[in-house]
Amino acid sequence: IHYLQLDSWWYYKGLGDGVKQWIARPDIFPSGLEGLNEKLNNFPLAAHNRYWSSDTIYLNKYNFVIDYFNLKSLPLSNDSFWIDLFNNSTKDFNLILYEQDWMNHQTIDFIPLCQSIDL
Numbered sequence: 001i002h003y004l005q006l007d008s009w010w011y012y013k014g015l016g017d018g019v020k021q022w023i024a025r026p027d028i029f030p031s032g033l034e035g036l037n038e039k040l041n042n043f044p045l046a047a048h049n050r051y052w053s054s055d056t057i058y059l060n061k062y063n064f065v066i067d068y069f070n071l072k073s074l075p076l077s078n079d080s081f082w083i084d085l086f087n088n089s090t091k092d093f094n095l096i097l098y099e100q101d102w103m104n105h106q107t108i109d110f111i112p113l114c115q116s117i118d119l
Contacts, residue, residue: 003044003096006033011049016071018053022085046097047089051106065112065119072110073112074119 010028014020024033030090031038037045052058054066062081064073068078089095100106106113113119 003046004040005046005048005097005099007048008050008101010047013050014053014055016053018051018072019049019056020053021057022049038092042094044096046102048099050102051110058080063070067109067111069111070092070101070109072106074110074112076119 010024012021029036054068054071054073063076063079066073
């Protein structure tokens with residue numbers, strides 16, 4: 001075994017079941033993923049992520065395009081969102097693989113991607 005993968009059950013979901021906050025829920029991991037990482041002796045983790053919810057907490061700090069009709073959002077690539085997410089995750093809980101899942105819903109069910117070639 002080279003790593004353990006965490007699927008969609010460990011983080012907070014918001015409107016439309018998208019990701020509200022990509023941190024461990026205390027009812028699942030009381031010590032967070034940092035605590036899990038310590039118990040696993042720094043064993044590498046892979047982590048799943050759905051599409052982002054239209055009420056994700058990251059809207060306050062980063063640039064997102066929001067589809068209020070389908071309750072999804074998408075981080076714009078020209079800011080530091082992804083860099084911060086990956087840097088914090090690799091430092092905090094030894095993330096070695098990030099899986100952006102549900103891409104079919106992010107593309108087909110996201111009106112801004114159907115209306116703008118620049119996204």
